[in-house]
Amino acid sequence: MAHGIQNETGLFCCMRTLISETISKVGKEILLKGWVNTRRDHGKIVFIDLRDRTGIVQIVASPQLVEGLHSEDVIYVTGLVKARPEKLVNPKLTTGTVEVEAKKVELISKSAELPFDMGQETLQLELPTLLDYRPLTLRHPKVNAIFKVQEVVIDSFRKALKSQDFFEFQSPILIPEVAEGGAEVFKVPYFEKYQVYLSQSPQVYKQILVGAYERVFAVNKTLRAEPSVTTRHLAEVTTLDAELGFIDSWLDVKESAQRTIQFMLNAVGEQCKDILQEFDTTIPKFTPEIPMIKLREAQEIIFKRTGIDHRQEPDLGPEDEREICRWSLEEHESDLIFISHYPVKKRPFYTYPDPDDPEFTMSFDLLGRGTEWMTGGRRINDYAKLLENAKIWKLSPERMGLYLQAFKYGMPPEGGFSFGSERITMHILGLKNIREASLFPRDMERVDVRLSTLK
Amino acid sequence: MAHGIQNETGLFCCMRTLISETISKVGKEILLKGWVNTRRDHGKIVFIDLRDRTGIVQIVASPQLVEGLHSEDVIYVTGLVKARPEKLVNPKLTTGTVEVEAKKVELISKSAELPFDMGQETLQLELPTLLDYRPLTLRHPKVNAIFKVQEVVIDSFRKALKSQDFFEFQSPILIPEVAEGGAEVFKVPYFEKYQVYLSQSPQVYKQILVGAYERVFAVNKTLRAEPSVTTRHLAEVTTLDAELGFIDSWLDVKESAQRTIQFMLNAVGEQCKDILQEFDTTIPKFTPEIPMIKLREAQEIIFKRTGIDHRQEPDLGPEDEREICRWSLEEHESDLIFISHYPVKKRPFYTYPDPDDPEFTMSFDLLGRGTEWMTGGRRINDYAKLLENAKIWKLSPERMGLYLQAFKYGMPPEGGFSFGSERITMHILGLKNIREASLFPRDMERVDVRLSTLK
Numbered sequence: 050m051a052h053g054i055q056n057e058t059g060l061f062c063c064m065r066t067l068i069s070e071t072i073s074k075v076g077k078e079i080l081l082k083g084w085v086n087t088r089r090d091h092g093k094i095v096f097i098d099l100r101d102r103t104g105i106v107q108i109v110a111s112p113q114l115v116e117g118l119h120s121e122d123v124i125y126v127t128g129l130v131k132a133r134p135e136k137l138v139n140p141k142l143t144t145g146t147v148e149v150e151a152k153k154v155e156l157i158s159k160s161a162e163l164p165f166d167m168g169q170e171t172l173q174l175e176l177p178t179l180l181d182y183r184p185l186t187l188r189h190p191k192v193n194a195i196f197k198v199q200e201v202v203i204d205s206f207r208k209a210l211k212s213q214d215f216f217e218f219q220s221p222i223l224i225p226e227v228a229e230g231g232a233e234v235f236k237v238p239y240f241e242k243y244q245v246y247l248s249q250s251p252q253v254y255k256q257i258l259v260g261a262y263e264r265v266f267a268v269n270k271t272l273r274a275e276p277s278v279t280t281r282h283l284a285e286v287t288t289l290d291a292e293l294g295f296i297d298s299w300l301d302v303k304e305s306a307q308r309t310i311q312f313m314l315n316a317v318g319e320q321c322k323d324i325l326q327e328f329d330t331t332i333p334k335f336t337p338e339i340p341m342i343k344l345r346e347a348q349e350i351i352f353k354r355t356g357i358d359h360r361q362e363p364d365l366g367p368e369d370e371r372e373i374c375r376w377s378l379e380e381h382e383s384d385l386i387f388i389s390h391y392p393v394k395k396r397p398f399y400t401y402p403d404p405d406d407p408e409f410t411m412s413f414d415l416l417g418r419g420t421e422w423m424t425g426g427r428r429i430n431d432y433a434k435l436l437e438n439a440k441i442w443k444l445s446p447e448r449m450g451l452y453l454q455a456f457k458y459g460m461p462p463e464g465g466f467s468f469g470s471e472r473i474t475m476h477i478l479g480l481k482n483i484r485e486a487s488l489f490p491r492d493m494e495r496v497d498v499r500l501s502t503l504k
Numbered sequence: 505m506a507h508g509i510q511n512e513t514g515l516f517c518c519m520r521t522l523i524s525e526t527i528s529k530v531g532k533e534i535l536l537k538g539w540v541n542t543r544r545d546h547g548k549i550v551f552i553d554l555r556d557r558t559g560i561v562q563i564v565a566s567p568q569l570v571e572g573l574h575s576e577d578v579i580y581v582t583g584l585v586k587a588r589p590e591k592l593v594n595p596k597l598t599t600g601t602v603e604v605e606a607k608k609v610e611l612i613s614k615s616a617e618l619p620f621d622m623g624q625e626t627l628q629l630e631l632p633t634l635l636d637y638r639p640l641t642l643r644h645p646k647v648n649a650i651f652k653v654q655e656v657v658i659d660s661f662r663k664a665l666k667s668q669d670f671f672e673f674q675s676p677i678l679i680p681e682v683a684e685g686g687a688e689v690f691k692v693p694y695f696e697k698y699q700v701y702l703s704q705s706p707q708v709y710k711q712i713l714v715g716a717y718e719r720v721f722a723v724n725k726t727l728r729a730e731p732s733v734t735t736r737h738l739a740e741v742t743t744l745d746a747e748l749g750f751i752d753s754w755l756d757v758k759e760s761a762q763r764t765i766q767f768m769l770n771a772v773g774e775q776c777k778d779i780l781q782e783f784d785t786t787i788p789k790f791t792p793e794i795p796m797i798k799l800r801e802a803q804e805i806i807f808k809r810t811g812i813d814h815r816q817e818p819d820l821g822p823e824d825e826r827e828i829c830r831w832s833l834e835e836h837e838s839d840l841i842f843i844s845h846y847p848v849k850k851r852p853f854y855t856y857p858d859p860d861d862p863e864f865t866m867s868f869d870l871l872g873r874g875t876e877w878m879t880g881g882r883r884i885n886d887y888a889k890l891l892e893n894a895k896i897w898k899l900s901p902e903r904m905g906l907y908l909q910a911f912k913y914g915m916p917p918e919g920g921f922s923f924g925s926e927r928i929t930m931h932i933l934g935l936k937n938i939r940e941a942s943l944f945p946r947d948m949e950r951v952d953v954r955l956s957t958l959k
Contacts, residue, residue, distance in 0.1 A: 065750065082750045082916065084914055085914075101718065101750075102669075102671075102717055102718040102719070121913045121914040122914050123914045123915065123916045157916060157917070158885060158886070158914045158915050158916060159914065160912070160913045160914035161887075161912045161913060163913070182909070183712075183906060184712045184715055184716070184906055184907075184909045184910035184913065185715075185909065185910075185913050187712075187713070187715070187716035188715055188716045188913075193716055193717070196671075196673065197671075200671060200672050200673070203672070203674075204672070214557075216557075216651075216652075216655060217655050217658070217659070218651065218655070218943060219658075219723075219725070219742045219925070219943065221725075221740060221943075221944045221946065221952075222677055222702070222725045222727060222740055223727070223739065223740055223946050223951055224951070224952070225951045225952050225953050225958070235692055235694070236692075236693065237690055237691075237692055237702070238691065238693075239690070239729075239951065239955070240729060240731060240948055242955075243951075243955045243958065245951050247677070247692070254943070254944060257638075257639045257642075258642070258943075260639055260640075260642070260643055261639070261642035261643045261648055262557055262648070263556065263557040264557070268674075269725070270674070270676075270677045270724070270725065272677060272678070274694075274695060276695065284678065285676060285677055285678055287674040295520065295537045295556075430613060431613070432616075447953065447957070447958070448953060448958065450952070450953050451638060451639055451944075451952045451953065452639075454637070454639045454640065455639035455640075457615070457616045458576045458615045458616060458618070458639065458640050458643075459539055459540075459576040459577050459578045459613045459614065459615035460578065460613050461537065461578045461612060461613060462612070470674070488673060488674065488676075488709070488713075489676045489709065489906075491676065491678050493695055496678055496679070496680045496694065496698075496700050497676075497679070497680050497905070497906045498680050498902065498903060498905050498906065500694070500697075500698045502902070503680070503698065503902070503903065
């Protein structure tokens with residue numbers, strides 16, 4: 050059963066050494082386990098780049114030892130770690146100061162021939178091919194690294210909120226009513242008899258839970274049946290959501306959002322240095338106090354800078370977002386900027402209107418490098434007003450019963466914010482299409498497999 | 505806008521004090537924010553138990569100050585913290601050594617009259633009422649505490665896996681094919697045109713990712729359309745899943761599962777001491793090496809102890825599970841026990857058969873206190889064998905394309921394990937119905953609202 054290799058040097062050889070550990074094992078015999086990344090034949094010797102989860106190391110072997118081995122074969126290699134002569138050190142590999150002289154090679158799992166070359170520094174593939182071969186392309190170090198960044202994004206989101214004394218909860222997928230306006234919703238015939246929906250947002254639940262835990266957050270899937278194939282939209286994303294009660298003002302919400310995003314970006318900057326370098330990028334610039342202006346101020350600035358007059362528009366268009374971010378970088382040295390006071394009619398029914406300017410809301414978007422990253426704001430916490438608004442928005446008070454009930458029984462002033470982990474990963478790494486930032490992207494054309502190939 | 509209270513003692517009073525902090529503020533004037541938990545009128549003075557996310561404290565007020573206030577009203581209280589005389593100390597409250605003399609009380613949000621008494625130590629409600637009023641009942645400290653335990657369960661699962669160098673990923677909800685046998689699946693008309701399903705398990709994805717990250721875990725929603733209303737089943741649960749590659753034997757999987765569950769139970773034991781006490785329970789007893797026996801051995805033991813002969817059965821029945829757990833506790837002082845070697849025909853198509861006994865699998869269940877907690881085992885990592893089995897199990901190799909592809913291109917020996925956070929929470933706290941361990945339980949009869957009340 051056991052795949053440990055019996056060897057005259059004894060038991061120690063049977064403990065697997067991770068590739069990242071090889072640099073500290075010069076002169077020792079070790080056992081490595083991994084995939085053949087590339088193979089280069091040089092007559093009497095063969096070089097194999099062996100890959101495991103910690104990196105790549107060069108194996109030197111006689112042709113007989115590695116006969117028939119190809120890329121993606123899983124092999125176990127017993128060998129001697131040797132320091133490379135200085136002129137042969139490979140600065141591109143973290144293990145570039147060593148190589149491993151193979152003494153024994155065991156084939157564990159044979160790979161079929163690859164449909165394309167996996168040995169390039171960047172995979173030169175069209176997006177459909179990249180996704181058709183997802184299990185394979187995810188093994189490529191540069192594709193693989195995208196989701197290491199995403200893991201840090203999500204993990205640091207949790208850490209940021211926990212440090213602010215928030216409670217983590219799991220938000221439902223199946224919901225009885227569509228509380229958010231705008232995007233399309235997936236319908237589920239529930240036990241063949243009832244109509245329920247897939248959650249577009251944990252909004253309803255995080256607000257309910259403010260009544261029980263005051264400060265809550267969730268990392269959860271949200272689903273949108275948006276009938277469009279853009280570079281920014283997916284049918285399924287992982288959303289990062291937070292909500293907090295007992296605020297003194299909507300600015301407390303912005304403050305918490307600001308602390309959270311700053312913590313997250315710093316975490317990525319520190320933990321993903323090499324990856325950022327590989328993608329030839331840096332984390333966005335930001336200042337301790339991220340600049341914030343009202344929508345109407347932003348439009349005024351854009352008008353002055355470009356002559357384009359969008360001062361009556363209810364929202365910023367894509368070019369407006371890019372322009373105001375350019376302004377923010379020039380004037381405030383910040384790639385991030387908050388825009389507040391969007392019109393009441395452009396925001397969901399629960400958004401709090403500014404008492405001093407009731408056509409506008411105490412809500413904000415965070416823009417980063419020319420595009421929207423996050424949205425948030427204060428919510429209405431008055432039961433009667435919410436009930437009234439639900440009716441205006443044509444929501445069923447019956448199906449929304451649980452949500453309304455939370456406010457019926459005393460709810461403090463509260464607000465929250467929300468953003469997508471795929472989108473933030475995409476923008477940090479400068480990816481061109483959000484599908485690259487989703488492990489298994491779902492859209493109108495694909496749910497793992499291309500839908501057009503199925504009945 | 506600001507809800508800070510202006511007061512002659514100055515600015516300091518405007519900073520909120522959390523209730524848990526009151527015990528260290530004797531002699532100070534503070535601002536508390538929370539819900540009226542209970543109100544007791546004693547003629548010239550009124551006692552209010554004020555509740556926030558950190559606890560409950562007694563407020564002493566004159567009737568005029570708190571006129572008309574009822575349970576669940578949100579109030580802000582400015583007052584003086586006083587030490588209680590020794591004979592009036594309330595040992596049931598962590599703030600029982602102090603009380604707060606109210607100087608000013610502000611009503612922030614009025615609650616409707618409550619449908620039942622929220623002031624009892626344990627809510628005496630039938631399950632349907634408990635769930636019909638979920639936003640309210642979640643505010644009750646003993647209900648509220650269930651999900652604090654669940655948060656620790658999930659958080660410690662993540663910590664346990666990270667300490668074993670696992671990578672966290674987000675598993676899809678929408679899937680093209682049902683890889684797991686057994687439980688029913690929800691169907692989604694995808695963009696009105698294609699049929700997709702809601703994920704019953706991240707099995708397919710965690711196995712694919714072993715090829716890219718070697719060791720992966722996920723905390724995600726899984727959905728099952730089980731047409732039964734039992735005390736142990738929900739339509740939607742949060743599953744804790746792990747998978748690891750380069751194992752030397754299926755016992756490596758069991759070892760990782762064992763370390764994980766031990767870490768989690770210890771975390772609950774340490775972080776939820778008070779809650780366990782309140783529920784009059786303890787974490788299950790376990791030993792450093794959790795006992796493990798084969799299914800056939802377990803059935804032999806049961807036969808010897810009870811005379812009931814289930815030695816030919818392919819699985820343990822509920823009474824068998826209870827009996828073998830009793831045996832484990834008596835013989836090994838362990839509430840937990842692994843049962844291995846379930847028959848091939850009772851396990852999914854990817855389960856690894858034991859070469860020495862090919863009718864049985866290298867899989868295991870973990871039983872705890874008389875019932876199943878977790879399942880796991882080694883998987884087949886040979887592409888040809890998986891393809892063959894998929895056909896036998898009548899799965900579409902086309903819709904399963906991504907999964908099979910992962911094994912086509914070289915996959916190490918691997919395995920994994922999985923369990924439900926609701927079920928483990930239920931069993932730790934000794935709850936009678938799994939619905940109590942789900943914030944917003946979904947079953948055949950309820951998706952927040954009672955489905956029978958809807959069209």
